Amino acid sequence: MLKDKNYAIKLCCISATVIAVITTIVLVTLAFTVFKRHDPDLVLYPTGLAKLQLDDFITQDTITSEMVMSIRNRNHGSFKFENTTSHITYDGELVGWVPIMADTIPEDALMNITAYATLRAKKLRENPKAINDIVSGSLNLTATATMRGKMSIMGIKKKGSVYTECHMTMYISEIPIRGDSWCWTKLEI
Incomplete structure (x- = not known):
């Protein structure tokens, strides 16, 4: 026993x-x-630049241009973010903004968001360095944004932020005007 x-x-x-x-x-x-945090991938496509002319930078106070932000969420959780504004700077000076409307990026998905960038052309014209860049044909801008929201993984919700910095070059001497960019993103939960 x-x-x-x-x-x-x-x-x-x-x-x-x-x-x-x-x-x-x-x-x-x-x-x-599954639970490892992955930084999202972001690519900017300045789709509205082709509609702009060099004269727009000289004659208008503000210029609005459409852009598409392609965001790839590589996480196994969705990210629901609030309204935010991306700030566009030239040589450390605020020269524009891009309002980004609240949305949800699904888990492990690619999502395109259309937004409209507003540049203060008058502010650029007041900067002698910007005038030289415009005359030379290219303009380098930086856009930064902090998207605050909630990450949801398997029903567990946690506050988080995505920090983004994009460096853009506008080739304004070319017809049509075109642009290139590269972006850096960081997800913090």
Whole structure:
């Protein structure tokens, strides 16, 4: 009888240990795969630049141009963000803005958001360095934004922010005007 009781206790302890080891392995694997935070990828497509002319920079106080932001969420959770505004600077000086309307980026998905950038052309004309760049045919701008919201992974919601910095070059001496950009993003939860 005592032998059967000891055997049952040993079997129970071994089973509990095996279950604990398997659970630990599963949780560690999930932590390094599914629950690992990935920074989103962002690409800007300045689709409205082709409609602008060099004269617009000289004659207008503000210029509005359409752009498409292509955001790839590589996380296994959606990100619902609030309204935000991206600030456009030239040589450290605020020269424009891009309002970004609240939306949800689904998990592991690519989403395109259309937004409209407003540049203060008058402010650019007041900067001698900007005038030289405009005359030379290219203008380098920086856009920064902080998108605040909630990340939702398997029903668990947690506050988070995505910090974005995009460097853009507008080739305004070319017809049509075109632009290039590269962006850096950081997700913090």
